[in-house]
Amino acid sequence: MATEAKADFTSNLGRIYTIYTGGFIAFVIFIAILERVGVPNHILGYLFVAFTIGVYAAIGILSRTMQVDEYYVAGRKVPSFYNGMATAADWMSAASFIGMAGTLYLLGYDGLAFILGWTGGYVLVATLIAPYLRKFGCYTVPDFLAFRFGGNAARIAGIVVLMSCSFTYVVAQIVGTGLIGARLLGMSFELAVFVGLVGILVCSMLGGMRAVTWTQVAQYIVLIIAYLVPVVILSTQKFGIPIPQLTYGTVLSEIQIREAALGVAASASHITPFARYDPLNFFALVLCLMVGTASLPHVLMRYFTTPSVREARQSVAWTLLFIFILYFTAPAYAAFAKLEVFENVIGKPLGQLPGWVYSYGKIGLVQICGVNAVDVASITAACGRIAGHTGVLGLANFSIQADAIVIATPEIAGLPYVVSGLVAAGGLAAALSTADGLLLAIANALSHDVYSRMINKNAPVAKKLVIARALLVIVAILAAWVASGRPADIVAMVAWAFSLAAAGLFPALVMGIWSKKTTSAGAVAGIWAGFLTTLVYLVVTRYFPGFGVDYLGMYSNVSPTTGRALVDIAKIKAETPQIFNQGMVLVSHPLASRVGWFNVANISAGLFGMPVGFLTMIIVSKFTTAPSTEMQNFIDDIRRPRGEAVMIEKAG
């Protein structure tokens, strides 16, 4: 009976999700009607949250399961197209949805490093790793490491890297739900964090991977509609063509004309390459993000759910297509917002600024003359204190936070609140879907790798699943608890995850598949060497720059435009030794994240860790006993799709 219902479900996926999409659009129209008849905004906002989370919860509950295979890999029955959608939602986080367009607004061309880095990595996933792991047939990434590299030393190393990448990342997603709730829906931050926690648990706890898969597909549909609608309308208003990705070329030309009129040097233009990152750092960042993408466990484990190796490969292609739809739209958001600022904000008298400036100034996202743009009186007073201010807003006195761009676009376009509510629902979907995937990656590593493989190998299936769920809830509550303290440092550390994964996991995964000669000792040494090199570089440059200068031979990074040192270390050391010698420093410290080796910014720390990881692996493997013939045959098995999975779990 249960299996019949399941088969029925997978063969009707197209119909089910088409109805779902239609239902969602009908719901948005219904909210628009409610808004017209005068229902207040905060009620509409709550309806959006309640409806979408209600739907995710329903999917989560319908997909509950008591089978190990379903819990860990959705029964390996997810067709490539839908797995592509689910992986896209898994991948695109609160930061992609809310922050990416703003980063592009602030960094111009150089922000495209993120666009390239977070898409191109899928080429590595498809060609080097995912299909082979699918053939291997594991439940988790540490599972593969343990099998290929003979035991628990490799498994533990894998778990440590996985935890350090994924935990900060999941905290950042829950902070994201808090911020979306607070900024767009008028909830308190703490309430929104709690809603986020509930939203995550209802999707993942009862059904594990199976439930997360089908909610992520639903979440992708919500987030992509929400992302496209505001900017498509904006493009239609301005050019009569509903394809912003095409029309923003013209916007870029207008931006350049405005920049010239405002006296912005051509070398600092929105479209000028390498103005904020020098070429070394631009390409290092692209590389670290790409390789990091190819090694993050919460992404890789999604490809364990397809019915075949062939579908795993196709699925990566679908994933990238679905991600591409959002990522090639983000620069359009940035360009439209920049033009709006140049046309209607900069150069205007303080009394004539558009209303959105104040809407987002009130929640701290827009500053004018150094203060939050709360109302005309406060900014007039603040600008009055600046000597020689003429009462006309200049470029230097206006600043906008990255997060404001996507959030403010509906209001910039003069759209009704329903569109802002839709954007909030989209951002929430992005945050929840990523949090689900990460949480599952962490909890599965604990329950499958630590408990079932190391502590209690003979636990009955029912007990395994109870433990898996208990750990999931504990990790989720822990993450939400950390998130409720609004840890700015942890959110900033998310970018570290890519470098850590790139250096810690990528060499072992690639060598494990592509080199028969890599030995267990080599792999374990390589994982630790790559991971620790990266971690030390990150922690020292950010938190202990004085130590880095004194003991690790670090020196000041240089400015990409002038080529001069960012900080005069000798001067700080001589004149204010108490500042130089501070132990653990705050982000505001003059040396924090401004020192390093070879001018490599700490966000690209993987640039050191990756080669260290690979070299250690190769050198140690040369001096240790080669893998057994049996292991070499297993590797051959992984390399061809034909035949049974190498590692077959006992069916639960």
Added chain:
Amino acid sequence: MSEPSKVQAHWAETQRLTYIMIGIWAFFSFFIHMFAPTLNGIKFLGFPLGFYMAAQGSLIVFVAQLFWFSKAQDDVDRKYGMAEDD
């Protein structure tokens, strides 16, 4: 062809295909963007070409490349009887 030589030939061709893919990837991830300042002097669909390549061009190549790869690798698997249904 004997079974062991089939296995060998299959892996050799798989490797060759993978190297081609990595070559394309490296070209569109890094090489072409090194010339972004120069490419920006050329207009393409109303965009400065250097900007366009990083914002859309390379991404389109990656997507197309992956659909092509999954087809091409499948052909290699079938050619040597290494596909799942063989």
